Amino acid sequence: MQTSRRDFFKVAAVGGVAVTVFGFDLKPAYAQLKELKIARANETRSTCPYCAVGCGVLIYTIGDRAKNVTPQVIHVEGDPDHPTNRGTLCPKGSSLEQDMLNPRRLTKPQVRRPGATDWEDISWDNALDEIARWTKKTRDDTFVEKDANGRTANRCEGISFIGGCTDTNEFNYLVVKTMRSLGLVYLENQARV
């Protein structure tokens, strides 16, 4: 078995009793090194969601992906292999751990009814059903098949989709696929502003 330097330190950390010139001495524990908190953590390669440098990040989670473990983030740091950031991160990237462990995260669907002064909870099924119903109603109400000059328009003018710029290419493509097929023209994105 190999002994690492850390083990040496652990040995050193054990206190003892020794005799000194002037009497007895309860030897304190010298050099108690903290354990490296990510020593056996699982490492996932990801990309920072903030600016467009696209820094590689390593997300450390507890567990070794065994079935009986729910992973929990314990640390995030830069990916030293990533050619652009080479392990560095900015103050936003460095705090990504908190973005994942944030108690402010939304965790359940909610609805605010017309005239209501507060949110109420709603099941996913009901929420999605109601949204689909709204979508169809508004599309059917506002769909323009031919424009004033009788030319094919096939557009839905009553619904707008606005997308953020921190989601994936694939999600964005699915947005274009679904929304264009619904006929949306008010299709805009953070990229505009």
Add this chain to the structure above:
Amino acid sequence: MTTDAVSRSSAAHNEEMVPRYTLAERVNHWIGALAYIYLLITGLAFWSPYLYWLAAVVGGGPVARAWHPWVGLIFTASLFWSFKQWHGDMKIDDADRAWAKAIPNYIQNEDDKLPPVGRFNYGQKLFFWAMFYSVILLLLSGITLWYTEALPWSLRFVRYAAILIHASVALFTIGLFLIHVYMSAILEEGSFGSMVHGYVTRAWAWTFHRSWYEQVSGGSRRVQ
């Protein structure tokens, strides 16, 4: 006065007890003394690595650090109480100055060659005042050390002064303390007891504090 009476009285009379310290004075003294001993042990632990083990004796470094300032406050309070009790008796007068000139006699145990002194001799008075002023310095420097973090960085020279003052003054009081203990507990027989039970023999009082003896013996002497 008959010879018999004289001879009888001379032994018994010499051993007769006169009150020297009130209960309050004794309680206060021992509060102060115990506090000082604690401060000494913990202070010495912080003073020298070779004595750091002393901290372990009183519960370990952090405990010693936590209690040292509080006990310091007790010691300070005790000394202030002493001041209230004794400041009248501690006034330095001409008799003391005369006594001071004869100090070599005192050192050489030639007490009979010393001029008579009152309740406290010049040395005791010096000790008292030295201790009193030291504790003020210790208090001020000690509070600084107690709450180092509260002192702004721009006033850091206060910190620098405080560590030196606290250590040097403490050392000074250790000297005082050693002399005090030596003289009262070892050198001068009967002194120690007086601080325990409050009484001294007439002979002790006559020997060491004759003026005081004469003051107090008046009321308690046999009616002639």
Add this chain to the structure above:
Amino acid sequence: MSQAATELIRISGHAGVVPGAGLNREFRVAKLVDTTTCIGCKACEVACLEWNGYPFSETTFDNTYQTMPETAWNYWNLIKFNEHEREDGSMMLLMRKDQCMHCEDPGCLAACPADGAIVQYANGIVDFQEANCIGCGYCMTGCPFNIPKFSPKARKVFKCTLCNDRVSEGLEPACIKACPTGCLHFGTKAEMKELAETRAQQLREQSGFADAGVYDPPGVGGTHVIYVLHDAKNPELYGGLPKDPHVPMSVRLWKGPLKWLGNLAIVGGIVGMAFHYMRFGPKKEEEIKPDEDGRRR
């Protein structure tokens, strides 16, 4: 004694030999902070906070980008922002990462009375061992850089560890890794010194900073955090970096001459008294001389 004890070259409040003193098997490490490429982004602040996992404290806006006025017990790494107008009227925003300097001759360690509360590893890292800390705060007095900070709750003093948990595993400190511009560097002291000198020379020759130089103050034996400054002649411009830091004279006096004088006095006093007792013996009370008894009455 384990081999690892030889990793220690200094131990605070320690009686007897320090096992690693003089052995120097390892190289010394150092952080290089090039203030001329610092962008004040505070990545180092967050990386430090995140890695060490200390709780947050509420801050308030104080007419500056600076997070808080000074480092705190739970905030070991602070960029100090200083607006500076040059003689030609052009602005400079001087930003300096403030943290423990890891002095070669650490004042905190010199001042510390608690055995093993502050240690210096053979690689130069000065580390607080909170388990041994008694919370006296003397290190705060010993430090010429105002770094160790007291936690009223823990009643201990804390400061940057130079991420010794990472360094001992062969990783770089968290702040170093995060630094986006490479204003922070980590390596052996010798190499960092060389890198710093090269950069300072470049600043002098190419960027018109005639007084650019390296800050590695000899007053504390050099530091394991060194700076490249645009203006090495005026380090005070960078948020109060002392020009010529020393372990305070009073700490030196206290831990040096005063200590030996005091010890001498105490021992001398005890010996003196013993001699006195042997020579003169105890004071005895005398018989009251009757003629003098109540003489004045």
Add this chain to the structure above:
Amino acid sequence: MTNGWIDIKNTDMMLIMGGNPAENHPCGFKWAMEAKRNRNAKLISVDPRFTRTSATADLFLQIRAGTDIAFLGGVIRYALENNRIAKEYLVNYTNAAFIVKEGFKLPEDGLYSGFDSAAGKYDPSTWNYEGSGGSGPAGATGHAPEPVPGKVGGATPPPALPANVAYDLTLQHPRCVFQLLKQQYSRYTPEAVERITGIPKDQYLKAVDLFTSVRKDGDMKKVATIIYAVGWTQHTFGTQIIRTAAMIQLLLGNVGRAGGGVNALRGHSNIQGATDMAGLYDSLPGYLKAPVPADSDLATYLKRTTPGSSKPSPWASMNYYSNTPKFAVSLLKSLYGDAATKQNGFAFDYLPKVDRDYSWTHIWDDMYNDKVKGMMAFGMNGVMIGPDTNKNINALKKADWLVVGEIYPDETSEFWKAPGITTDEQKNIKTTVYRLPCAGFAEKDGSMTNSARWVTWKYAAVPPPGQARLDQDILAQIFLRVRDLYKKEGGKFPDPILNLNWAYADAAHPSLSQVAMELNGKALADLTDPATGQVIRAGQQLPGFGWLKDDGTTMCGNWIYSGCWTEAGAQIQRRGTEDPSDLGVYPNWAWSWPANRRVLYNRASCNPDGKPWDPERKQVWWNEAAGKWVGNDVPDFKPDSHPKDHMGPFIMNPEGIGRLFAPIGVLADGPFPEHYEPIESPIKNPLHTDQSNNPLVKKFKTPYDKFGSPEEYGIVCTTYRLTEQYHYWTKNNPMNVQLIPEPFVEIPVELAEEKGIRGTDPIKVISARGTYIAKAFVTRRLKPMMIDGKKVYQIGLPIHQGFRGIAEDEGRDARTPANLLTPAVADPNAHTPETKGFLVKIEKA
């Protein structure tokens, strides 16, 4: 970015303007610092404020917000006058020698030829090249073809470029682009620049001299880069600012070269990808143009959008967009699968046709005017982004429904609880709002494209918290339910919904790797490359967009992403860390579009003979022996085009050259950039007081669209981000809130003294549209300016805080979003609102 983040390390000179990379892109900015450290590169920072980028600069100039064209126009003038230009590059790689049609007029009075004041737009037919056979001395024969029919929004058909362009390689012809350029910017004297920008002449000349020094006496070795961000785009002339920068880079021969280019920093992790995927009304994936009603069928559409080549006849031009039909048909196959047949024009009718401006500011205006009734917002905080937050809130009040997919409680989902709205008023707001918990970045996989066009895959690390779901699952589930409704109940034109290609293994949980493979494209029939004989079997992933076909035998979601996930595997997951050329190319790390090319237009890094301008920074070069272009990067060129062919390096333009002159309305507001004042400006445009603003800017008519006069609102204000916070996101994050706990307003010391304001005093910033309350940050980093003889103060405020966040919820600030102040006016080309540079007044709160 034409180049990339790492490539900045190769530069000798950086002009950073309209951007603040040190604060907003710190990890990319390292390469600027590397250039400084390793190459002694110089950095010039031009900004309304002394930022943390400026702190590292060799030279800082404080510019009045919105006067960048004046600054850059002056650079062009200086470079032309002092021979700081790349003559050979200019003649061969740009349209400097092309001759412009007679009748074209420069905007000495603020207007180009062809302005239709009634319609408020230009007829760009005079903005064209002279066909050869005209007056070009070296011109060949030939006539400009008739304009291709086709209408955008009922406008006059845009004129087409002549196939053979008249030109004059001596650049002496009075109507050649070079001479017009000289004439256009002759008005941008250092004195004029000082009047407009507020930069003292001596400082300005120092900066311009430094910047153009890379081309001293025409020497081509050194390279300069221009780096910008939304400080340029967010103006009513934003596109033209960027064009001016591009023109400078062409003039100096810096485009295509390592360490050069025009580099947009981009503010969000996948703003590049979202643009590529066309999450914008006016385009389709891969920058194909959105169809208009005049595109009666696919053929008409392709005819309108496929450019014919246009060049001096002896030159060659690759005109890559001549392949548009292949890209478009492959996209339609990806969208509608088997329903897209040759017979039905590959279901071209399914695509909605746009006939007007549906862009961001119009969404809110049309919602306010009761046209838009429903909205879905995914990861997009429209209320905070504004502009004119009040208008957006009041628009949402009129909507029937709003779906917000978010990870934190945001201002958009709680618009009905905005500060100032009472409980009684809430009862009158009839909008139904659904707030759906989405997944954070670490909870989903997929690819993102950074501003260097690197497409990089990421992996999921943890599951979403609570009931939160993956965004793509939510989207799929909404879509599938809508489809079910149309299946069951029918409705308006259900065909595109019912026939949408949704062949994912798990329809309700589409796998993003499957979508990525769809983006790459695959063969639908066996394909053979006639040149090499290589065969791709039906169903196999395509190796790249070179294989795309316009006959329906290939499908590809986004042609520029073709090559990202081939038969060889996911190129976007590659992690090769080798960089043989040491130029920061990293050819085996992830994958960049197009075709894994890292520096665009890299053919221009060589002289016309195919030899690198700087032998120490060799990117690509012509290998005579092999008869092809080779190099350290993938050549952005026809691989076997011999230098003697004189093929232009800008292969995406039909001319094959870089455009100093933007012909035929490529940009709506002029072929050359002209300085216009921001809509709210403290002065009238000193160049032409009668035409102060961009003539194409339209103002909306709602009660919220108010504008302030310089008499009442005398202070120039700009908005910005801080390095410590990310947009409206990290205000939920204690660590970042600790770094910047409260909103503030940076104001100059002199202004503070005038108003009796001390640092940390709460102050009100008031525009014609709203009031923002924050603490004063009194600083010497902002100085008063002399603008056209008038003392003008400039202030700035960060955008991060709103009315939901840690500090906001604790009541630590006034809960006023910065965009309460900004006006809803936009650039006529990019439709980006003008949030950088508007007028305010301040007072103590």
